[in-house]
Amino acid sequence: MRTDYEHLLVQQEDGVLTITMNRPEVLNAVSEPMLDGLGEVMEEAAQDESVRCVVLTGAGRAFGSGADLRGFAARHASGEPLKVSVHLQKYHRVVRAIRSMPKPVIAAVRGVAAGASCNLALACDLRIASEDARFIEAFARIGLVPDAGGGFFLAHLVGLSKALELSMLADEVSGPEAERLGLANKCVPAAEFDEEVRRLARRLAQGPTLAYGLIKKLMHTALTSDLETTMRVEGELQDIAIQSADHREGVTAFLQKRPAQFRGH
Ligand code: LHQ
Numbered sequence: 219m220r221t222d223y224e225h226l227l228v229q230q231e232d233g234v235l236t237i238t239m240n241r242p243e244v245l246n247a248v249s250e251p252m253l254d255g256l257g258e259v260m261e262e263a264a265q266d267e268s269v270r271c272v273v274l275t276g277a278g279r280a281f282g283s284g285a286d287l288r289g290f291a292a293r294h295a296s297g298e299p300l301k302v303s304v305h306l307q308k309y310h311r312v313v314r315a316i317r318s319m320p321k322p323v324i325a326a327v328r329g330v331a332a333g334a335s336c337n338l339a340l341a342c343d344l345r346i347a348s349e350d351a352r353f354i355e356a357f358a359r360i361g362l363v364p365d366a367g368g369g370f371f372l373a374h375l376v377g378l379s380k381a382l383e384l385s386m387l388a389d390e391v392s393g394p395e396a397e398r399l400g401l402a403n404k405c406v407p408a409a410e411f412d413e414e415v416r417r418l419a420r421r422l423a424q425g426p427t428l429a430y431g432l433i434k435k436l437m438h439t440a441l442t443s444d445l446e447t448t449m450r451v452e453g454e455l456q457d458i459a460i461q462s463a464d465h466r467e468g469v470t471a472f473l474q475k476r477p478a479q480f481r482g483h
Pocket of ligand 1: 243244287
């Protein structure tokens with residue numbers, strides 16, 4: 219794995235790849251190198267069998283503050299016609315890589331997660347929030363619509379009514395409220411945050427990785443398909459899972475009354 223990225227820290231330990239957005243002086247506002255790096259490292263992590271769980275987090279007191287706004291005023295002042303959809307493809311590359319990653323991706327959200335950073339967290343499979351977390355769909359505050367896949371994730375995670383409220387009012391959602399809404403899987407006291415993230419990531423990294431990847435496929439299929447399609451895909455995925463060494467190990471361990479030792483394939 220390449221680890222020398224600008225504006226990203228990348229560390230691997232015990233099958234867990236931790237990607238830290240690293241511009242703490244601007245609350246990890248997304249820069250071009252950060253975005254390109256995220257796309258590349260997520261795609262590499264997908265291919266690397268030694269990586270069995272990915273954690274996305276931010277350095278310092280925040281997860282991330284969204285797109286770096288400092289260049290925006292200059293761009294408006296230049297009078298050039300603005301078209302951002304091409305640039306958004308870089309966010310979409312990251313979102314696709316997270317969603318198609320055949321292993322679990324956790325967002326570890328401490329402090330603020332605003333705008334596109336918030337939506338990158340929503341693209342992950344699981345979210346652990348610190349009690350001091352602040353999720354903000356900040357876009358409407360600056361007259362924009364949620365991007366980086368946020369419309370899709372919000373509507374699915376919290377339902378249409380709440381998704382519209384969070385997007386239109388752009389108010390902060392605290393860690394405990396995020397857990398209550400289903401925006402975060404779990405909210406933990408700030409003092410326990412690092413340990414909780416480590417514990418969950420290790421647990422997932424020791425799990426049946428191949429099955430986790432198939433579970434992602436199944437759930438993503440279910441979100442956008444009908445029951446018949448989902449059941450057909452379920453059969454195809456179970457045909458793969460049942461041939462895995464981890465399935466054999468799980469059954470053997472059950473019958474021998476011992477914990478399973480999954481190898482991820
Ligand atoms: C920042 C930022 C920031 C630069 C804090 N940029 N410096 C849109 C269009 C086009 C293409 C792609 O994608 C997008 C997607 C988007 O993400 S649009 C949404 C962009 N983000 C925002 O609108 C959020 C802007 N930031 C804020 O509202 C606040 O900073 C939040 C609520 C995040 C945090 O508030 P505080 O905890 O009070 O911190 P702060 O405001 O004092 O920020 C600390 C520093 O970070 C400060 O710098 P300074 O030099 O004064 O200490 C901020 O200027 C800087 N910073 N966000 N996005």
